[in-house]
Amino acid sequence: MLRMSRLTDYGTxxxxxxxxxxxxxxxxxxxxxxxxxxxxxxxxxxxxxLTKANLIDSFRGSQGGYRLARPAEEITAAEIIDALEGPxxxxxxxxxxxxxxxxxxxxxxxxxxxxxxxxxxxxxxxxLAQLADPRHPIAPFDLDLEHxxxxxxxxx
Amino acid sequence: MLRMSRLTDYGTxxxxxxxxxxxxxxxxxxxxxxxxxxxxxxxxxxxxxLTKANLIDSFRGSQGGYRLARPAEEITAAEIIDALEGPxxxxxxxxxxxxxxxxxxxxxxxxxxxxxxxxxxxxxxxxLAQLADPRHPIAPFDLDLEHxxxxxxxxx
DNA sequence: AAAATACAGGACTAAAATGGTCCTGATTAG
DNA sequence: CTAATCAGGACCATTTTAGTCCTGTATTTT
Numbered sequence: 001m002l003r004m005s006r007l008t009d010y011g012t013x014x015x016x017x018x019x020x021x022x023x024x025x026x027x028x029x030x031x032x033x034x035x036x037x038x039x040x041x042x043x044x045x046x047x048x049x050l051t052k053a054n055l056i057d058s059f060r061g062s063q064g065g066y067r068l069a070r071p072a073e074e075i076t077a078a079e080i081i082d083a084l085e086g087p088x089x090x091x092x093x094x095x096x097x098x099x100x101x102x103x104x105x106x107x108x109x110x111x112x113x114x115x116x117x118x119x120x121x122x123x124x125x126x127x128l129a130q131l132a133d134p135r136h137p138i139a140p141f142d143l144d145l146e147h148x149x150x151x152x153x154x155x156x
Numbered sequence: 157m158l159r160m161s162r163l164t165d166y167g168t169x170x171x172x173x174x175x176x177x178x179x180x181x182x183x184x185x186x187x188x189x190x191x192x193x194x195x196x197x198x199x200x201x202x203x204x205x206l207t208k209a210n211l212i213d214s215f216r217g218s219q220g221g222y223r224l225a226r227p228a229e230e231i232t233a234a235e236i237i238d239a240l241e242g243p244x245x246x247x248x249x250x251x252x253x254x255x256x257x258x259x260x261x262x263x264x265x266x267x268x269x270x271x272x273x274x275x276x277x278x279x280x281x282x283x284l285a286q287l288a289d290p291r292h293p294i295a296p297f298d299l300d301l302e303h304x305x306x307x308x309x310x311x312x
Numbered sequence: 313a314a315a316a317t318a319c320a321g322g323a324c325t326a327a328a329a330t331g332g333t334c335c336t337g338a339t340t341a342g
Numbered sequence: 343c344t345a346a347t348c349a350g351g352a353c354c355a356t357t358t359t360a361g362t363c364c365t366g367t368a369t370t371t372t
Contacts (some may be wrong), residue, residue, distance in 0.1 A: 001212060002268070002271060002272050002275055003158075003159045003241075004157075004268065005358090005359065005360090006359075006360070007359080007360075009268070009341095012268065024351075028317085028318065028319090029318075029319080030318090039361080039362090041361065041362055041363075042360080042361060042362090044319080045360090045362090047319085047328095048319080048320065048321075051319085051320085052320095058217070058318090058319060058320085059318085059319080059368095059369085060317090060318055060319045060320085060368040060369055060370095061317065061318060061319080061367095061368050061369025061370055062316065062317040062318070062346075062368095062371065063317080063318085063369075063370060063371090064317075064318045064319065064369070065318075065319085066319090069346060071346085077271070085159075110167070111287045111288075111289075112158070112168065112284070112287070113162065115158060115233070115279070115282065116158050118278075119158055119278075121273055122274075122275075123271070125352085126271065129265045130267070132267075133267075137347040142278065161329090161332080163330080163332075165332085165357095167335065184346085184347065184348090185347075186347095187346080191336085195332080197332065197333055197334075198331080198332060198333085200348085200349095201331090201333090203338070203348085204334075204348080204349065204350075207348085207349085208349095213346080214338095214339075214347090214348060214349085215347085216339040216340055216346090216347055216348045216349080217338095217339050217340025217341055217345090217347060217348080218339095218340060218342070218345060218346040218347070219340080219341055219342090219345065219347085220339085220340070220341090220346075220347045220348065221347075221348090222348090242352075262323090268317040313372100314368100314371100314372085315370100315371085315372080316349070316366105316369100316371075316372095317353105317368100317369080317370075317371090317372085318353100318368085319366105319367085319369100320365100320366080320367075320368095321364105321365090321366085321367100321369080322363100322364090322365095322366105323362105323363085323365100324361105324362080324363080324365100325360100325361090325362080325363105326359100326360085326362100327358100327359080327360075327361100328357100328358080328360090329356105329357085329359085330355100330356080330358085330360075331353100331354105331355085331356075331357090332353100332354090332355085333352105333353080333354085333355100334343070334351100334352085334353080334354105335350105335351090335353100335363080336345095336349100336350090336351090336352100337349080337350085337351105337364085338347100338348085338349070338350100339346100339347080339348075339361080340345100340346085340347085340348100340355085341344100341345085341346080341347105342343100342344090342345085
């Protein structure tokens with residue numbers, strides 16, 4: 001399924017923490033670490049990544065710290081994963097695309113990719129605000145590849 | 157997103173290959189390897205895993221080989237992933253659940269888990285037959301996290 | 313200015329997951 | 343009995359991931 005690295009998990013926790021403050025207040029690495037029960041070094045790493053991804057803003061120097069770059073409602077799960085999980089490398093075709101006779105093989109890869117795209121679309125509609133609020137239920141995915149086997153052979 | 161290990165990719169390719177034969181014929185490791193352009197050892201590993209997961213049936217001895225345990229229409233993407241990807245280990249709460257005061261932290265984990273469940277549900281509706289056929293389009297996921305049915309509030 | 317506070321960026325190490333191979337044993341057909 | 347074949351692990355190399363640390367830069371305070 002959606003396999004997340006631990007860093008993504010931490011990142012979400014950190015973001016969720018920052019999301020609790022809607023007053024633009026700044027929070028230092030140390031403060032976030034304490035609040036989330038994570039180690040400062042790890043939190044620092046996560047905060048830096050999130051900053052580069054423009055999900056949070058950072059301010060240097062005394063009285064500096066971090067805060068969300070936008071309201072939690074405008075930060076999506078897809079963005080969080082992109083930032084922390086990095087680009088997803090696809091298993092590319094080993095042979096030259098020109099001479100690839102393995103329709104079955106490459107077709108399969110394409111199918112999974114389309115599933116990924118579908119999942120991604122779904123994740124774009126989930127916001128940090130929802131992730132941070134444990135009460136939010138989750139509707140099932142309509143991952144319908146399409147049903148044009150009108151022949152109805154899927155069942156006997 | 158849906159990060160698959162290479163083994164899952166191979167597994168799907170192998171399954172897709174077997175799915176092309178609906179006559180119950182058996183296929184040896186070597187034959188599958190040749191057909192898919194994968195190395196025999198790797199194919200062997202994959203086939204063994206798929207056998208243990210009951211997605212394919214195996215027959216030992218001379219004239220032995222493998223074949224799908226069921227029609228491709230009855231094998232789901234979720235099953236394939238379960239078999240090859242193994243159980244998804246969740247980042248478990250470090251502290252005793254009893255004394256966990258970090259609602260934000262644990263709530264986040266729960267949210268991701270629910271997303272996973274939603275994705276899984278979607279994958280259960282995609283069949284090997286669809287994966288094997290590159291023509292099948294993929295509908296977008298309705299990953300609606302909030303959307304509290306009944307128009308009521310989520311218990312404020 | 314000087315000092316203290318914080319973030320930026322990257323180097324680095326250890327541990328774990330993956331990928332892939334190989335060996336030994338068990339089963340079946342002929 | 344002998345050829346095929348699968349079963350089940352052991353095993354090693356490579357890559358990822360986690361997590362730490364060091365050096366530098368920006369900002370505020372005194």
